[in-house]
Every structure is written in C-alpha cells, then in structure tokens.
Amino acid sequence: MKVNFVRMKSAVMPKQERERDTLHTPLLKVRNVSMAFGVLAVLKRVSFSVPRGNILVMIGPNGAGKTTLLKLISGLLPLQEGEIWFKQQRLSRIAPHRISSLGITQLFQDIQLFSNMSVIENVMVGCHLRAKTGFMRSGLRLPSARADEQSIFEVAMSKLSLVGLEQKALANPSSLSWGQQKLVGLARALATGAELLLLDEPYSGLLTDEVDKLNKLIFELQRQGITILIVEHLTDILMGIANQVIVLDYGEKIAEGTPAEIQQNKQVIDAYLGGGSLESERG
C-alpha cells in the first residue's frame, strides 16, 4: 500500500524551469521583507540576494532580527510582507517541509538534536527526503523498506564521517560536547542534500580548535557547491570565510559588501559598533 497523500502544490517547479535556473541568477533572493510581532517591528524592508556557491555572513547584535529572517526563509514563520525567491520559486505560503524539499535546510542556534534518538538516527532523520518508505512498508518491513533503510544508513554514515563523528554513531546526543553536537546537527542538515544551508550562530559556544574545524568544514561544503548563509554575532572569525557580509541592526540592513568593505564601513562602525573596531568585538 503506497502511503502518500502529500499535496503536490506549486512548490515543485516544472523540470524545464529548473534547468533554466542558471548559475547566473542568485540562488536566494530576499526582497523587501518586513516582519512584526504585534507592534514590535523585527525586520524592516530587508533585501539581499545570495549567489549560488557563496558564503553569506549576516552579522548584527542580538535582537537584530537575524534568527527571524532565517525562520522566514525556512518557512517556520509565515511571511508577512515582501518576497523570498529560491531558484526562481517564490516561497510564500509554502510549508516548511516543502521548502526543505526544495533544498533549504537550517541548523538552529540551539541545534535541537532529537535527544530521544542516537546520533546516527538523528542523521538518518535528516535523510528523510531521500526515501519514500511510508508507514505500511515500514511496519511490515518489506524488502523495499529494508533497502531504503540500508541506503539511508549509508548516506547518514557518510555525512557523519564527513564531520568526523562516526565513532559516536550510537551515542546519545546529550552525551556529546556542545561542539560535537553542532557537528551532528550539521551532518543532519547535510543529510537532507540541501543546496542552501542556513546556519544560525554555528560558532557560538565553540572552542578554538572546534572553530577551525568548522571553518574547514564550511570551506569543504562550499567546494561541494553548497550555498551557505551564516548568521552570527561574533564577527572576526567569519571575516575569513565570508564572500559577502550583511549587517543588520534593529531589523534594518545597514551595510552589505565584502568583508573588507564592511570592516571599513563608517556607518557600521558608528551605528553598530559604537565607534569601536570590529576586532575588539570578539566575545
């Protein structure tokens, strides 16, 4: 019995359109996005675009609306105003899981690993979109379900070894260090096969050697063609890896450019850093 009553909405593009989607058009376009919780405006007409293969870093102090923006892109919050385009597909009124199936996934600031599962199972959940086995086939353990399971497992293991944690496959996530948990979260996100990775403060709480490891990993992912959007309030670490930097302050984009440009930007230094230099901002 095939178990699939997913509504095939406009979320999936026709194949031709997808092919027209060339490397030249940005992978992600955010246009005039505003967001308010009640009377509190969190984002004010923010626009930017991320070309394919870029690493975009968005910085801004706590409360600048960075996390909200990520949640709008991944669909966890409903878009109130403005447009978000992904691969020529407009993301509005699309459920988060459909957005994920289009190729966007997110690593949360608090990771949100599933503590009721082992590490490998966590990553296997990330492989959800790679198989179709439904309830009946799973429950009856049909050969097709087992084959699916095996392939999911292999993918999950490969992602886990990519982040160097295959030794911990059977551990419970809560027994890992914070840095290791971040890596598991990353492996889980990678397992979805997403083209755009949204990382919400991936560096927070990491030790120095873990930061280096993560940096290497991010470069490796970029090399594999994955586009990455990082949100961070620590700044100096990121300047080395970013292709493009955006500064948000109280919901407004106050600057955009290369790391070097941003470091020189007067407005950023005045408004956001209060006159201090970016280097001194290290927490």
Added chain:
Amino acid sequence: MLVGVKALKEIPRKVTSANLQSLAIALSAIVLLTIPLGAGPYPITVMVDMGFYTIITMGIILLMGFAGQISLGHAAFFGCGAYASGVLTTQYHLSPWLALFLAAIFTGGIATIIGRFMFRLRGLILAGVTLALNLVFFHLVSSLVGLTGGAMGMMNIPPLSLGGFTSQNLLFNYYLVWIIAILLLVFSLNLANSRAGRALRSMNVHAGGSEDAAQVLGIDIMKYKVWAFVLSAVYASIAGSIYAHYTRIIEPGTFFVPLSALVVIMAILGGMASPWGAFLGAGLIIGLRELLRESMPVLVGGVTGSYELIAYGIILVVALLFLPQGLISIVHKAVPKKRAIVNES
C-alpha cells in the same frame, strides 16, 4: 577513522537493538501462547480482556509516545470498530472477518478526516477536542436506536470463526487477541526503527524531539501526526471489532471517557518509550484490578466496591508518582547499555 566506516557498512542490529527485541518477542510469544495450558478459564478470560487493552494502549503509545500527541477519546475509536462490526454483521449480514476489516477502514477514514482538522491544534487542547469527540460518539450511539440499539446495547453479534473454531471458544479468542497483539507489536517495533517511526519520534516535543527541526529536515509533521492518529485509531478499531464478536453484546457505556482515560494511564504506567509499554501497562492495571477483586473481600468482607475504588485511586497515584517513565524504564535500565560497536572492532 576508516576502520569505523568499514565496521558500520551494515545497519548495526544494535542500533535497533533488534537482537534483544526479537528475543523478547519470541519469549513473550512463547509465554503468552503457553499460558492457557496451565491456567483455568477465568485467568484466560482476564487475559483476553488484557489483550484488548494492550492493543488499544499500543495505539496510544504510537500516538502519544512516538508522535507526542495526546488523545482522551480513544474509547470512541474502540467503540467505532465495535459498532461498525456489529452493524455490518447484524444489519447487513456480512462476514465478521470482512466486517472487522471494513470497520478498521471506516474508523481509519473517520480518524483521517478528524485528524486533518484536529492537528491544526496542538498540546492540551487536543485533549479537550478528543474528549468532546468521545462525548459525541457516546451520545450518537446512544441516540441512534434503530442502528445501534441505543443505550440498551446491541445484541446477537455473530462470532468470528476460523477453521471450525468460533470466538464462542475462549481459547480461540485468547489466541486471536494475543496473536494480533504480537503482530501489532512487531509492526509497531518495525515502525519505531524506520523512516516513518523516526519521523514521528523526531517531532515528539515531550520526549526530546522538535517540530521545527523535523520540519526543516523535510518532515511533513501534519501528515505524520495524522498518520499516527489514524494508525492508533485503527489499532483501537481492530480491538473493538474483536471485542464485539467476542462478547457479542456491546453497549455505549463501555466506550466512554473512563476507558479513554484508562488506556492513557496504562500507556503512562507501562512506559511510552516503547510499544512494550502497552503490555506492561495493561498487565499492571489488570493485575491490580484482579488483586483488588480478590483481596478486598478477604480484607474487609462483603460489599467492597467503595474500598476497591479508594485503593485503586491511591495505588494509581502512588504508581504515577514513582513510575513517571513507566515500567519500561526499569527494563531499559536493567538491559545492559548498548556499546558503540565501532569501538569493539
């Protein structure tokens, strides 16, 4: 590093602790199937009842323990199966087996429709909606006298029969109920360690899951909630159909809120982390009831109803206080912890 990758080419059985599970299934199957050899008809009757509770509770564990959604109205689905079976066999003269099957489909269909709307809600409010559903069901079957016999109940439901045995035979029922219970257990365990089961567990916010994380990984949480709900309703419906063909008389009072609450209590006390919890929880509560039925006349003599009620309430409270994770947590502690197999190689 590479050693580890090699060692884990296959899904380790220990990830799913499949070896232990199969052993436990085999053992309990043997125990359950041999009990009748040594027990009189009364304990077997009690065990048949326990089987019904076990099946419904397993559904509750799928819904609450896996998907993390609460239901206080599963007696309605139990009743839905029972009444659908009853109506189809007495009014339309279908074969009881066909009726059982159709009843499950019918109940599943109803649960799908309800679930589609209901899971726009979350948390405790689901308890309210399911409770109200139970009320609606109860009053409907009590009022539809022509179809269901109303408050008096429905009688003369034909028994299930197979190879010359009918469910007028107690042992036939015993084996039928427990074989189905074990099959559903295997189904549930398979599910637990599969793509669908992981998806369910990933969104269980009460047990360390996260709906947001599940969604950004591509899981349609609405669809999975509805599926968990439908499956649990179908479990209850199957139990209900067998119950109807076994007692051959059903009345609305059986399918009311107390039963809905009872199966949730069984799920909590058995433990919601695993379908095994259903066996433990049903065993504990039914054992307790029998113990009270047996001991109270000796302790206080004569009319004991109120004492039984008091003792039952107190023991329930004590059990919930001291076993918040259910009996299964003790079993999990007793079983040696899984070691990472990579380290072994």
Added chain:
Amino acid sequence: MSRKIIIVLMVAICLIGGLVSCKKPEPVASYKIGTAVAQSGKYAGLGLQSLDGMQLIVDEINKTGGINGIPLELVVYDDKSEATEAALGAKKLIEVDKVHALVEGTVTALGMSVVTVANEAKVPTLILSGTALLDDQLGDWVFRPMGSEVDYILHNLNYLSQDLGISKYASLLENSGYGQGGKVFLPQLSPSYNMTIVVEQYFDPGASDLTPQLTNIKNSEAQAIFIWGSSPTASMAVKQAREMGILLPIIATPPQVSPGMVEAFGQYYEMAPSLVALTCKIDIWQQLPEDDPDKAMYREFNQLFTERYDHPPAMWNVLGAQLIMFIEDGLKRAGADPANLEEARGKLRDAFETTKELDLLAAVYTMSPEDHYGGVRNKMVLVTFKDGEMVYLP
C-alpha cells in the same frame, strides 16, 4: 530506596494478580449464589440496595437451617457499573467460585452483558433489569423474573384514559437504557387506549435545567405528562414543571417515588393535581387494607429489614430479596446435591422453569421452558401524594 520498593511492589502486584486468580476452589458444601451487581459507579444505588435485600434473605434462610438442610452462600463482586466488568465478574463467579446460580445486572446493559457467559457456561442466571425490550435474547439459562415496563404503562395509561379521560399526553423521557423502554413501548401501547403522544421530549440524566423541554410541553396540546426516568433529574422534572406553572397531571415511573426522591421533592409531588405513579406495595404497605393477602408478608419483611438496617425497605431492597426467595423456591424443589455442580445447575434451571404461581413479596411468578420472563405478575399499586405522605390509590 523507597522507589525500588515501590517498583518491586508493582511487579509483585502483576504476578500476584495472576496467581491468585488461579487459586484452587474449595470443596462445595453449600448452595452458592453469585452476584456481581454495581457497588460503585453510577448504578451503585440500585446495586447496593438489592444487595441489602439479598443478604437479608440469605441470612434469614441460613438461620432457619438452610435449604433442605444445606446452607446458602452469597458471593459478591462489584461490576463497577461497567458491562465488561459485569461479564468478568460473572465469569469469575462461575469458573472460580463455582456458584450454582447467578443474580446479575441492575440495569439492562449490565444484565445483558452476562447473557452470553451464562448460557455458554450453563448456569441458571437471574437478571435484575426491568425492561422487556430484550427478552427474546435471554437464551436457555437466563431468567428475568422482573415483569415488564409494559405492566406499568398499561396501568398508567388505563388510569389516564379511564379515570382522567385524557387522550393527548406528552412524554418526557430519559436518555438511558431505562428511558428507552418508554421510547419504544409508549407509542406502541398508546393507540389501544385511543391516546396519542402529542410531544416527545428527552433529557439527559444529570441535566440541571429542563425548562426548554417543559416549555415545549407547556405549549403543546398535552393534557398530561408521562415522565420516565431513573435519575434524580426525572424527579426534578416534576419540581420544575410545577414551578413553571404546568399543572397537568403527571405520571411517573417507580424510581421517581423512591423514598429519597419523595423526601426531596414530596412537596412538589403533592401539588394538585398530585403526581401519580405505579410502584411497589412496600412503599405504602401500612395503608393496604387488612384483607390484602400481601400485608402480612410486607409487615414481616419490613420488620426484618428495619431491625437489620435501621431504615425501612424500599423497592429495590424488595426486588433483591425476592430474587433470593425465588432461588430458594427453586432450590427446594430441585433438591440437588451441591457437590455435583453441573447437575445441580441443570436441576436448578429445570426447577426455575417449572415455577408455578409462586407468590412472593412483589410479584407472582410462573415460568416455563419457553418463557423465562413473561409469566410475572407484578403486584404494583398506584400511589399519589397528599399531606406529605404517599397515598395508596386503590
């Protein structure tokens, strides 16, 4: 530490629960009557009252040397007002306690739940419920020596049409198994008295306000109201009707004139035209004429009961008691050996089936192999209310 103890206890409970239910039966030296009626849950009132009556008669019989020299034993379980528990209780009485006869079910749903069990185990069983709706379902081993609601419908309709000359009435029925009897039989039987039900209303047992229903009745052409129910709401309906100024004659069912209800609502019952109900003679036995053959019987029962329980008996006490008397009569005639269980059960069943004109407190019984329910003539009387008293209406 204490947690471990509790856990061990929990497991022990499971095991012991299983073990004790396997215990060996004791040798049979007495006639055993098993009963699993409601001692808790919503029907506990009926169950506990009938138990009081049963226990009284059992002890009385044993004081006078038992039946044919063999003592009588009453084994009691609680059916918790649940059908599954009732069936389970019956099963336990049959299989573990090895009873010779069963008394079950204070309400229909509970009573009927043991029918299958009793017939399969071949145990003569009496069920206590008062509706005739399911009499064709009883089978070979189940008896319902309780009479039928048709009796009191006929009596009451007769009173309404002959004495009061009423042809249009309203029915106000409880949504319950008990009310279902009225729902089915009232429309069936009314035409034979040239009566029509002009409006049919329902209420939930436990409802607190029946004014919408009563307003509908008030606005109809009804000349009388037949209120049918066993919950206090059915009695409260009378109060609410009177307070709303509905001064139509009201006919009630026996539960509504039980002592507790009369105490609570008596002042409304006697508002003119005072309530009329058919009930058991026990309620007004003192007012029976001296030549009434039952008066002595009631006097004696009343004395026995009051001595033991410190309050006068009510209808359900009598019903419980007289079922034990019914069994006593059967056992006397069966003369079975209690040790030979199967034979004794068979003989007792046959004895029940040959019950002839057995005149007990509240009914006269005649049974036959074909009819396990019909030949019961309830000795019921019409009562009304006056000066705070229930008054016999000859």
Added chain:
Amino acid sequence: MNFSVALQILISGLNLGCIYAALGLGFFVVYSVTRVFNLAQGEFVMLGGMLTASFYTMGIPLIPSILLAVIITALAGAGLYRFIMYPARKSSGVTKVFLTVGFALAIEGIALRVWGWEFRSLPAFFNSPSIQLWEATIFGQTPWVIGVTLLMVIGLFFFFGRTIQGKALRACADEPLGARMMGISIERMALFSFILAAGLGAVVGALITPLTMTSYSVGWPLTIKGVLAAFVGGITRAEGVILGGLVFGMIEAITAGLIPGGYHNAIAPGILILVLLFRRHGLLVTAGRE
C-alpha cells in the same frame, strides 16, 4: 418558535451557562498558576455539595454549612497539592493530569463509603421562590447561581488584576523563573491555587445542589462539562472561561429545546469541537497567546 419558548431557552441557557462557567473557573485558577489540568475539580464540586447538604440536614444554617464545606474541601485541595502534585512537580504534564484522576477516584470511593449512594438535596437558597417573567419561569435558585458566579468572577478579576498575591500567582505561570527571582515561592502559590480552586468548587457544589441534587458519583460528569467549557472559551483567561461556559450552556439549552429525539447531547460537544477547530485558542484568546 414563539416568544415564551425563546425567553425560556435564554433563561435556561444563562442558568446552565453560569453553572458551567463557575465549574470552569476552578480549572482556570489551577491551570493559570500551575499549568496543570485538574481533573479532580468535579470531585471538589461533589464534596462541596455533599458536605453542605450534610451540614444543612444536621440543622446548621445555610451560610455556616457552606463555609464549613468550603473549608473542608479547601483542605482536600491542599492535600491534593501537598501530597500528590508537589512530589510530582517534575513529572510531565500528562502524568500530572492522571495523578488528579487517581485522586478523584479515591475521593469518589471515600464519598461512597462515607455517605453511601443516596442522593442529597438542598432547598433553594433561603427558600427563594421562583419568579414568573412574562411567560417564562426563573427558578428560585437561578438568581443565586448567576449572582454568585458573577461575584466569583469579579472577585477573581480583582484578585488577579489588583492584588499583589494575585499578580504573583499569575507570574508563576507566565514567568516561573522570573517569579522565583522576584522571591515568589512558586510552591506556595501553587498550593494556594489548589486551595482556591477547591474552595470555588465547593461553592459551586453548594450552588447547584438545589437544582440537580448531588451524590458521590456526580463529580465526573461535572468535570467533563467544566473541561469543555474551559477549553471552548480559552483556558488561559478568566473571561474566556466565562464566555465558554455561557456559550456551552446556551448551546445546550437551545438544542435541548429544539432538537427532537435525544440527539441534543451529541450536538453541544460537536459544536464545541467546531469552535475549537476554527478558533484554536478558544473564543476569546487571540492567536499567538499560547
């Protein structure tokens, strides 16, 4: 439908609505402080009714009877918190709900033991006579039900909105950590909420006994109705509970008067389900306030 029927239905709905609203308030008080859904609330109502009726029949005047009943029931509420909910404060929400179920069962058993199965009643408070309003009737007890419910609502509003104690209570649920830092003892507040809920329940019990009579077994049906009323209006706000109770009562009165054949019992909860599905946080509570 003519005027008298409509008016009578309105009055009946108001009467029922106030009863359900008053029932729901007990859930609200406990829920808003502890986030526990107390399914023993109906048993408090039962205790209140039974105790008041017992004291009253012993010859104690009405008001002292009610006061005594409220005190004893409040003690039961304190016991529920101190011996069951407090030790279980770290348990999951579902476990807590069923702890209250266990307590309720035990209370029902004790009531059956102590008072037996008999129904008990009270006369309308101070023997208030029923009133004729055009062609409709208002029972003597109905003004008392409405009035006391109103008083309880106003009292709760004042208490939660104006008094320090009440604000502290609310803070416990909204910001447990903050409340603790402010030096508020969450445990003491929770204890207080159970006492308050039990006391309110007892008052409701005394209020409805003249209308419905009471016995050991009335607790569960009342709990179920109270739960639904509380849910439909929005359990997080007192106004929501009141509105929910009134809506529920009104639906019951209308369907009881207009739907033939006993189906009206299925309709009220059915409508409630619809309300919840389309206004998922209850009638009053706006989205975003979960």
